[in-house]
Structures are given as C-alpha cells and as structure tokens.
Amino acid sequence: MRSQYAIKQLSVFLENRKGRLKELTETLYQAGVNIRALALAESAEFGILRLVVDNPEKARSVLSSAGFTVKEQDVFAVEVEDKPGGFYQVVKILSEADINVDYTYAFVGGGERAVLIFKVPDEDLERAMEILSAGGIKLVEPLFFYGA
Amino acid sequence: MRPNAKDYLSREEFEALQLRRLRETLGRVYHLVPFYREKFDQAGVRPDDLTSLEDLKRFPFTVKQDLRDHYPFGLLAVPMEQVVRIHSSSGTTGKPTVVAYTEHDMRVWTEVMMRTMLMAGVGPGDVVHNAYGYGLFTGGLGFHYGAEALGAAVVPSSVGFTKRQLMLMRDFGATILCCTPSYALHLAEVAQEEGLDPRKDFKLRAGFFGAEPASEGLRRAVAEAWGIKYFEAYGLSEIIGPGVAASCEYGELHIFEDHFYPEIIDPETGEVLPEGQEGELVFTTLTKQALPLIRYRTRDISRLYREPCRCGRTIIRMGRVVGRSDDMLIVSGVNVFPSQVEHVLTKVEGLTPNYVIVVDKKGVLDVLEVWVEVDERIFTGDLGTLENLKHKLEEELANHLFLRARVKLVEPKTLERSMGKAKRVIDRRELEEKLGR
Missing domain, CATH: 3.40.50.12780 (ANL, N-terminal domain)
Known part of the structure; x- marks a missing residue:
C-alpha cells in the first residue's frame, strides 16, 4: 500500500530567525512549487516546517540549493467527512491498533470533505494504511496533491 | 628574613x-x-x-x-x-x-x-x-x-x-x-x-x-x-x-x-x-x-x-x-580548547558536524555557546530528536569542560552569513573590546 498511498512530505529545519520563512516560501514561489498543505512545529529556538507540495522533487532540490536542510519522509492522508467525529474515527482505529501518531495536520479542502495528513513511525506506516482501509477510511492518493 | x-x-x-x-x-x-x-x-x-x-x-x-x-x-x-x-x-x-x-x-x-x-x-x-x-x-x-x-x-x-x-x-x-x-x-x-x-x-x-x-x-x-x-x-x-x-x-x-x-x-x-x-x-x-x-x-x-x-x-x-x-580560550577562568568541544560533538553524534564556538559577555560574565549546524546527516525531520540532541550535547559539554555551554542548533551556513567567513571560534569579547566598549 505504501507505493500506492504514501505521500512525500518535506521537513525543513528553520532557525527562529526573522525573514527565514519568507525566504523559504519565496524560493518555492520562484520555482513555481505549490504548497498543498503545511504545518509548523516549533521549539523556543528552532522549528520544523512540514510541507506537502505538488512537486516534492523540485521543491527539495531548490530548497537544498538555497541552503535549507530538508528531509523527505513518507506520510499518508485520509479523507473524512467534514463533520463531528470525522477525525475521531481515524484516530480511534490507529489507537486500537496501538499505532502512535507522531503528528497530524489537516486541511479542509472545500465541500463536505476534510483531508488529514498523518505521520506515524515508519515501521508502522504500512500497517496503519491497511487497518484504516479495512476500517472503511478512504486513503487519499498522492495524485490528489501532486496533480496540477 | x-x-x-x-x-x-x-x-x-x-x-x-x-x-x-x-x-x-x-x-x-x-x-x-x-x-x-x-x-x-x-x-x-x-x-x-x-x-x-x-x-x-x-x-x-x-x-x-x-x-x-x-x-x-x-x-x-x-x-x-x-x-x-x-x-x-x-x-x-x-x-x-x-x-x-x-x-x-x-x-x-x-x-x-x-x-x-x-x-x-x-x-x-x-x-x-x-x-x-x-x-x-x-x-x-x-x-x-x-x-x-x-x-x-x-x-x-x-x-x-x-x-x-x-x-x-x-x-x-x-x-x-x-x-x-x-x-x-x-x-x-x-x-x-x-x-x-x-x-x-x-x-x-x-x-x-x-x-x-x-x-x-x-x-x-x-x-x-x-x-x-x-x-x-x-x-x-x-x-x-x-x-x-x-x-x-x-x-x-x-x-x-x-x-x-x-x-x-x-x-x-x-x-x-x-x-x-x-x-x-x-x-x-x-x-x-x-x-x-x-x-x-x-x-x-x-x-x-x-x-x-x-x-x-x-x-x-x-x-x-x-x-x-x-587556540586555547579562557572562559570564566576555565581553559577551553576547541578540540575538547569537537571531541564531545563527535562522541555524541558519531560524526563531526560543522560547529562554531562563540564566546560572549552577558553583562560582565563570559558565556560560552556552541553553534551546531543541523545538516542533512543530523536532521531526521523530527523535533524531539533535535531537542534531545541539544540537551545531550549540553550535558556532555558540561561534563567535559567543567563549564556550562549553551548549544544552539543553527541552519547550515548561518555562520558564514553572519560572520563573513568560516571560523571555528568567534570571541566577541575581543570584538567588543576593539569597539571600545
């Protein structure tokens, strides 16, 4: 399932320094990369920006050349109904399967659907996708993010 | 006598x-x-x-x-x-x-x-x-x-x-x-x-x-x-x-x-x-x-x-x-060699990251900072791992130097950007002295 549903997420190390986020987004803009989803994790001194973009290879290459430290990781996305309990259903299944969620972020895609992105330990990724799929949760294909 | x-x-x-x-x-x-x-x-x-x-x-x-x-x-x-x-x-x-x-x-x-x-x-x-x-x-x-x-x-x-x-x-x-x-x-x-x-x-x-x-x-x-x-x-x-x-x-x-x-x-x-x-x-x-x-x-x-x-x-x-x-530094009366810092970094990380030692004054007291560049060899994409790395380095540096050092994780090339050229030790105390502080 990994080959079919895994989504390439880029994590970028950022010092908490003025103008750094602007430089990053400017780099992506100039390369014509579209950010589909993002989340920012931060500590007092530094942060990590997580990005799902339409063209991960290109994004990675332009960011590296611009001096950013970038790590690519596999995550997966699910689509749920945009109503109470949507998020709960997914987390419940993962929790019952004893799969720890490293972090998750969501974006509301318009209409009645919400898309949730999950990062779980890499060794649990395959199993997480399988049990969610078996539990009736709709996994989102990468094309949803990468496609123009 | x-x-x-x-x-x-x-x-x-x-x-x-x-x-x-x-x-x-x-x-x-x-x-x-x-x-x-x-x-x-x-x-x-x-x-x-x-x-x-x-x-x-x-x-x-x-x-x-x-x-x-x-x-x-x-x-x-x-x-x-x-x-x-x-x-x-x-x-x-x-x-x-x-x-x-x-x-x-x-x-x-x-x-x-x-x-x-x-x-x-x-x-x-x-x-x-x-x-x-x-x-x-x-x-x-x-x-x-x-x-x-x-x-x-x-x-x-x-x-x-x-x-x-x-x-x-x-x-x-x-x-x-x-x-x-x-x-x-x-x-x-x-x-x-x-x-x-x-x-x-x-x-x-x-x-x-x-x-x-x-x-x-x-x-x-x-x-x-x-x-x-x-x-x-x-x-x-x-x-x-x-x-x-x-x-x-x-x-x-x-x-x-x-x-x-x-x-x-x-x-x-x-x-x-x-x-x-x-x-x-x-x-x-x-x-x-x-x-x-x-x-x-x-x-x-x-x-x-x-x-x-x-x-x-x-x-x-x-x-x-x-x-x-x-290249010995004297920080708050304690002798510090850059090689000591490098030894600790290598020991903790198993590799030698790019680093710079920054000595500065906070009020009148010396402060020692070690800026470690987070490059792709170190960066796992995980925040917790970086925080652990920072704490582990601080702990090991304190053990080896008998001096508290603050570890700052920085983006690669930060130092060249802010200091002009690559240097292992930045002693800002001297700088302030020269500026007639």
Whole structure:
C-alpha cells in the first residue's frame, strides 16, 4: 500500500530567525512549487516546517540549493467527512491498533470533505494504511496533491 | 628574613642562584624522570652541558601534551610517599593535566603567594575574601595558603552565590578581594542592583585578579567600580598555580624568577628571543621537587624586561599577556580548547558536524555557546530528536569542560552569513573590546 498511498512530505529545519520563512516560501514561489498543505512545529529556538507540495522533487532540490536542510519522509492522508467525529474515527482505529501518531495536520479542502495528513513511525506506516482501509477510511492518493 | 627579600636581589645574585638551581634541577630530572632522560639523550645534551644560563636553550621543550601523555604520575620526580597535594585541570579529550606537590613544593607555593600578596602589603588585620574556586583548581587554595601565612583572616567563599558573597564581604569587613576580574565586576554590579555603593559600603582596599586575560578597560572598570587598587596575579597550574608572577603597586608584573626561570621564544622556530621582544613565554621550574618542568611552553604571548622597576624590585618583569600561540580560550577562568568541544560533538553524534564556538559577555560574565549546524546527516525531520540532541550535547559539554555551554542548533551556513567567513571560534569579547566598549 505504501507505493500506492504514501505521500512525500518535506521537513525543513528553520532557525527562529526573522525573514527565514519568507525566504523559504519565496524560493518555492520562484520555482513555481505549490504548497498543498503545511504545518509548523516549533521549539523556543528552532522549528520544523512540514510541507506537502505538488512537486516534492523540485521543491527539495531548490530548497537544498538555497541552503535549507530538508528531509523527505513518507506520510499518508485520509479523507473524512467534514463533520463531528470525522477525525475521531481515524484516530480511534490507529489507537486500537496501538499505532502512535507522531503528528497530524489537516486541511479542509472545500465541500463536505476534510483531508488529514498523518505521520506515524515508519515501521508502522504500512500497517496503519491497511487497518484504516479495512476500517472503511478512504486513503487519499498522492495524485490528489501532486496533480496540477 | 622577609618573605619577599628575594624580590630585591642584585642581578648577579639572581643569576648565580638560578644557575645553581637550574643545574640541580636538570640533574635531578635526568636521573629521576625517564621521560627527560630520553628527551635529553635524543637532543644530545647532558645536565653537565649547562655552564651558563644561556646554555638552557640547548635543552628540549616540554609541552602540555607531555603531561597528558604521562597521565597521571609519569613525570613525577619523587616517589608517591613524598607527594602531599595533587591538583588537576580539565582534560582535552578526557585526560586531565595532573600536577603534584611535595611538602617543600607547598612551602615554595606559599612563599610565592605571600610575595604576591605583599605587593599590596597584606598582613594581620586584613580580611581576605577569596572567591577563587576551591577544589582541583589551584586558584582557591593558592591564595588561601598565602593569605593565611601572612597572618590575614581568610574567608574561603569560593565561587557562586553572589548575593551571599556580598553579604559576607560587607559583614566581615573584607579588605582584600581575590577572584577573576570579570567576577569582581559582576560582584560590583550585583552590589549596585542591591542598592549598595561598592565604593562606600565596603572596606575593600585592594584585590588580586587573575586566571583569565583582562584588558586595560576591564582592569580600570574593576578598580573604579570598587575604588580599589588592582593587582594582577599570573600563574599556571603546571608551573605551580597562581604565584608565578604578580604585579606591584605600579602595575608591573614581576616574575618570581628565583623559582621560575623565564625565557621568551619564537613560537614558530623555538629560538630564544632577545630581551624586550614579544614571543611565547617559557618557564623552567628551579625549585620544584614533585613535578619539575624544563622549558615548559605556556603558549602565552608576552615580553620580558630586566631593568629594575620603580617599585625597587629587581626581579624580572613580564609584559601583559597579549595572546596565545595556540587556540586555547579562557572562559570564566576555565581553559577551553576547541578540540575538547569537537571531541564531545563527535562522541555524541558519531560524526563531526560543522560547529562554531562563540564566546560572549552577558553583562560582565563570559558565556560560552556552541553553534551546531543541523545538516542533512543530523536532521531526521523530527523535533524531539533535535531537542534531545541539544540537551545531550549540553550535558556532555558540561561534563567535559567543567563549564556550562549553551548549544544552539543553527541552519547550515548561518555562520558564514553572519560572520563573513568560516571560523571555528568567534570571541566577541575581543570584538567588543576593539569597539571600545
């Protein structure tokens, strides 16, 4: 399932320094990369920006050349109904399967659907996708993010 | 005889004394320390080859690494039964520099500390507040013994607890302060924050400051903040601790050359330089029993002057230490080598990341920061891993350096961006000095 549903997420190390986020987004803009989803994790001194973009290879290459430290990781996305309990259903299944969620972020895609992105330990990724799929949760294909 | 009578010997008397003691020391190390016998043999010199003081230049140097290589007691010239004290410095890669003293060495140390403190006429009735670190560091106990031998009352307050130190200084009526110059200034600042006037609310009249380089500006600031006379104490634990040289009432540093024979060399070629020229300071101990050192390279850059001083003392003078011939940093009185930091980084991470050591001042105190570049070898994409790395590095650095260092994780190339070019050590203290802070 990994080959079919895994989504390439880029994590970028950022010092908490003025103008750094602007430089990053400017780099992506100039390369014509579209950010589909993002989340920012931060500590007092530094942060990590997580990005799902339409063209991960290109994004990675332009960011590296611009001096950013970038790590690519596999995550997966699910689509749920945009109503109470949507998020709960997914987390419940993962929790019952004893799969720890490293972090998750969501974006509301318009209409009645919400898309949730999950990062779980890499060794649990395959199993997480399988049990969610078996539990009736709709996994989102990468094309949803990468496609123009 | 006054303990500082030797400060006034004539040049001839000094040289006769030095030659006799030097010959004796060379003979002793050659026969008792295999390391020296080997070195002398390799260099093709025997103790008897020394017929004048100038002949010393034919003998090989000793360096700090020799002490580490023979850790802990390989260079001792006496059996352990004669050792009464052992001190130790922090180690570069885990191996510290160990120094040992016999009862005789302790008497020498006490004598030179008395001579140091007699520069300010310390004696009965004085209350000496000693805020040098007590313990393995030689500063605390060195001053302690000297002050006590002069009949002064010693307050062994050691380091830390600044407000309590101020309370004791005030309540006990301290007249003499002993500590690093930056700590002296910090004490004055805290006193002011507490609503006290350091010049009026205390009885201090003089202080002995050392263990770290002090600029002219810092000296003046300390003297002015407290309204006291500033005396400098120069020393290094390998030679004896504090008490190698001390400044007189005119601010001239005098080396106790009847115990420590100084030379100035070209740090590149090892050639002895003529009087007055700037170079690396080298000492040969003339009276030490447990750990005699021959031509020990201090890495401190200074000069020597023989002409008598206005104070009347005839012992040789040294200029201010203007720098180091290696990359050692002195942070809050603690010696730090970049290689120590690199060792810790390599040990923790299993690879050597790009790093820069930044020394700065926070108020008057030194702060040490290690900036580590988070490159793709280190970055897992996970925040927790980075935070753990930071804490682990801080913990290991504290263990190895005996000093708290703050680790800052930075993006690659940050340093080139903010400093102009790649450098391993950024000493902002110097920068501020140059900017006339």
